Amino acid sequence: MENYDLIVIGAGPGGYIAAERAGHAGKKVLLIEKENLGGVCTNWGCIPTKSLLNSSKLYKKALHGEAYGVTAENVRFNLEKAMAHKQDTIETLRKGIAYLMKSNKVDVVFAEATLTSSKTVMADGKEYGFDNLFVATGSTAFVPPIPGSDLPHVLTNVGILEVESLPKNLVVIGGGVIGVEFASFFSAVGVNVSVVEMMDEIIPLMDGEFSAALRKSMSQVDFHLKAKVTKIDKTKVYFEKDGAETALDADLVLMAVGRRPLTMGLEKIGVDVAPQGIRVDEQMRTNLPGIFAIGDVNGKSLLAHSASRMGEVAVNTILGKPDRMRYDAIPWAVYTDPEAAGCGLTEAQAKDAGYKVQTATVQMRANGRFLAEQGKKEPGMCKVVVEEGSGLLLGVHMLGIYSSEIIHSAAAMMEMELRVQDIKEIVFPHPSVSEIIKDCLWAL
């Protein structure tokens, strides 16, 4: 039986980054993946959705370029070509990951893995021993037991990325990031889209002011909040709101109510597994020595970049380098049209945590680049949340173009625990939408 310093199960952004870093550090590493390199992120999540959303944004720009001096006739959206580009992007990235594994001397086995003991893994009929195991098996779409949820036109994030023609009426069940991104894409290319959400607002991780603004700016989508889906049939989705039942036409249904961790039945070998995922400490260690759980499977932060950082923390831990996972400066982005992004605490979260806060919100239409590229009517704003007195930056929230590329600086500023006065001395390039962060701080 071959023994590895580290076996990683699952080649998503948690698993492959961990394998790369450990391989780079000279460890003998085996990566086991049951489907494709890149996991959900590369194959059925972050990447394909961003590819499709880019296509729908290009379509919108081609349709509405006249105010900027660009006219065109017969502007059409071709789903087949958009899907082909998406597929090409995925395959190129998979090859890139394969190359990364090879160049960092990581062995890769494509098979379903099972734990045969707390020191051995079976894959493709072969048993491997390990000193350390990273469980990076991720999560899958949770499909609630709603009558009709097993009908063939009811898809999750996986199936909807393979549709061959645009539906007429799409109903999205769940107004989280996944649901709202797909709603943005399909509504932009001419599909009638409804979103049915149980909570009183979409995208719970966002500052309430911003999620409401995003919802309003997606005016082509029919949002139903505080609404509970009761039944799906071949042509309709039924929901209940305030005691009344409504039926929405649907030839395609996306189920996007949440994710459940793929915990491999590890409780059987004694791993401590909670309903939201495998329990871990700040170094991503489970209760069993040498067994770590990183990424969605521990339920701590269901974001690709959180998984990667967890992978790094776990690798540093087995290398004996002090490191720990922190959750207070993790940025997130939603690639809707308009984009949204944030990092740190919302105003409500900061108050709940006992901070005395100051906030300022600035509209992006006051920003030179935004105005030049988006005009006066496109939505866009930025809000900062700061601790009163100390001036410590607690949160940055953005809605509008480029938000997803700007927000990493907020992560850097919060990680470094910068205060308002420190940030005021940083020079931001003009004209750029990024200046809005500084403008917010001056507006406090």
Added chain:
Amino acid sequence: MENYDLIVIGAGPGGYIAAERAGHAGKKVLLIEKENLGGVCTNWGCIPTKSLLNSSKLYKKALHGEAYGVTAENVRFNLEKAMAHKQDTIETLRKGIAYLMKSNKVDVVFAEATLTSSKTVMADGKEYGFDNLFVATGSTAFVPPIPGSDLPHVLTNVGILEVESLPKNLVVIGGGVIGVEFASFFSAVGVNVSVVEMMDEIIPLMDGEFSAALRKSMSQVDFHLKAKVTKIDKTKVYFEKDGAETALDADLVLMAVGRRPLTMGLEKIGVDVAPQGIRVDEQMRTNLPGIFAIGDVNGKSLLAHSASRMGEVAVNTILGKPDRMRYDAIPWAVYTDPEAAGCGLTEAQAKDAGYKVQTATVQMRANGRFLAEQGKKEPGMCKVVVEEGSGLLLGVHMLGIYSSEIIHSAAAMMEMELRVQDIKEIVFPHPSVSEIIKDCLWAL
């Protein structure tokens, strides 16, 4: 004679920001502007060029959307509409500045200002006294004494923003930021563009590897390096290179060889004026008490955001708050297609400064979002320059989409003197092009 705590001459991004900050702090402020609020930046520089470049990028996207699933027929560029949008953007921003002045209780006089003594200014026939004076008069295009440079079709950045029809052949004299941005715009909308540059590479502030890559990626532009324009006539521009003379067809010529400071003849009242601008210290003070010079007029850093920061430093100085102007973490961006941006030292500059350096360059096509949105063939790369041993980040250089919105984080990291290990612990959102900075650090 009315006396002010502060008189600011020139309402560009140096002057108006200084007036705003001082007014906000309760000072009695007068802003004197001879033309339009916003100065060169808002009216004849940063903003109008970004508006036009956005239009030309939209045109390119509408023409080449097929690979992403967007087809269109009869795609046309309408200069009149693009110019109208540009003008609308300018006017909206001017109104915004006027509102800022009003809300910060800054008096504004539109007139040419002259110094009548080291304590008084004359404008529009009226004399004003000051405790402090900020000279923020900016710069203007330098027009070298080349035969034919006074012909009516030879324009500077001001005149070219008013052209009513596209030329057939544009010759740009000077391959700096201004020249290359206009070359990018006009060549994208179908004009034959040549750039004639005396130096051996375009855009001297860029890392040599990046300026060469930008030049190559603008393959539709005919670049002539180490070439000296000798004469302009009604139909041609003549240049000499390696002893041979060449003539380029030109029905429009842009003169963009450099800028000269508008120093108001201040040497007459004893201000120390050097050829590149008014001499200032780290607090922007000239040799005369109470007289400061901020922005292009001091020749220290000809960038809008440098001018704004200088304005803040000068205001803090008169408020008695310790502050000083630093030039080592000022980002810059070039809004060509593709964009470029940078902050800190290039590899060559770092070596010249005596640093032992490590560098790493990563291609953007390895980045998920870049690949999804730009495909495999668009140019893009990022380079980091780090001090060996300490790991101190010395420079970040980027070419490719979103560079201008990402680079402010490099300014923040350099301002905070972060080291490689610090930055590796920052979480960047996935998928975003901004991740390339972290990837570069891991590639070291």
